[in-house]
Amino acid sequence: MAYISAMMDQMLVFDRRQVRRNRDRAAADFPAHDFLKREVTERVVDRMRDIQRRFPRLLDLGSHDGSLRQSLDPELGAEWVVSLDPSERFATLASASGPSVAAEEEFLPFAPASFDAVISCLSLHWVNDLPGALLQARQCLKPDGLFLGAMLGGETLHELRAVLTEAETEVLGGAGPRVSPFAELQDAAGLMQRAGFALPVADSDLLTVTYANAFLLMHELRGMGEGNAITARRKGTTPKAVFMRAAEIYHERHAGPDGRIPASFQVLYLTGWAPHASQQQPLRPGSAAHRLADALGGTEQPAGDPAAPGRKPH
Numbered sequence: 001m002a003y004i005s006a007m008m009d010q011m012l013v014f015d016r017r018q019v020r021r022n023r024d025r026a027a028a029d030f031p032a033h034d035f036l037k038r039e040v041t042e043r044v045v046d047r048m049r050d051i052q053r054r055f056p057r058l059l060d061l062g063s064h065d066g067s068l069r070q071s072l073d074p075e076l077g078a079e080w081v082v083s084l085d086p087s088e089r090f091a092t093l094a095s096a097s098g099p100s101v102a103a104e105e106e107f108l109p110f111a112p113a114s115f116d117a118v119i120s121c122l123s124l125h126w127v128n129d130l131p132g133a134l135l136q137a138r139q140c141l142k143p144d145g146l147f148l149g150a151m152l153g154g155e156t157l158h159e160l161r162a163v164l165t166e167a168e169t170e171v172l173g174g175a176g177p178r179v180s181p182f183a184e185l186q187d188a189a190g191l192m193q194r195a196g197f198a199l200p201v202a203d204s205d206l207l208t209v210t211y212a213n214a215f216l217l218m219h220e221l222r223g224m225g226e227g228n229a230i231t232a233r234r235k236g237t238t239p240k241a242v243f244m245r246a247a248e249i250y251h252e253r254h255a256g257p258d259g260r261i262p263a264s265f266q267v268l269y270l271t272g273w274a275p276h277a278s279q280q281q282p283l284r285p286g287s288a289a290h291r292l293a294d295a296l297g298g299t300e301q302p303a304g305d306p307a308a309p310g311r312k313p314h
Helices: 002-011 016-027 035-051 067-071 088-094 130-140 158-172 185-194 214-224 240-254 292-296
Strands: 057-061 080-085 100-102 115-121 141-152 198-211 261-273
Touching: 016 088, 016 214, 035 067, 035 115, 035 141, 035 198, 035 261, 057 130, 067 080, 080 088, 088 100, 115 130, 130 141, 130 185, 158 214, 158 240, 158 261, 185 198, 185 261, 198 214, 214 240, 214 261, 240 261
Parallel strands: 057 080, 057 115, 080 100, 115 141
Antiparallel strands: 141 261, 198 261
């Protein structure tokens, strides 16, 4: 039993109570810091427009203040939008414009096949069991329903991560984790397949924002609700000298001619569909109507035969 408990603890990369506290704290002043959420939400809605389908029943998974509801065009046909966020304060804000619920993304309180689409903007990078959360999202969908998620990826805040690690090492003699580990693009489509989505696609954008200094960047992250919530984070108060040194290194290494520093946000977009018989299916092995050798103008060699004379294997 102790061994199983230890394995479970290792899986808890994020302190979900701290995630909720960070988001609760950010809720009151979120409109002053929601530029990234608004930008990514608009890009997600653009992708929905390109699909040219209607989605009468929609779940906004990790909704923050519920702003996705206001961004949806009438032609998308969203008649009933439910906002879900782990923060009670964000869920309360979202309830001003429609139904909302405070719940965890990993424990969805909905019956199977409840929604035509599940949309998630900038929330799933705080989930401990991402494959499990994606699986539950897929189960919430009607057959041929759409999942479209946007989450922060591995290149996010690489500048800040590096300078904080260096500053802590210099000042304290060692560094603790201060910026969330993020999923990589090459893993994203595999996660969608593992969750049972059909036709999974993953791609990414890199958004760069500039700040006058590192302190304003860290203040912005706090205002977004994106403060440190890693379970293994250093507990207690960090000496001011760490942040002062980090700001110095950041400016020395990254400041532009105008003195402003860049902050990178990589956004991964995950798209997939709940399986349905009408969807395109891969051909059965051996069912091709034309031979590849004919298309290439070559000679077909049975598997295991030596290479043709005069041709070296590569």
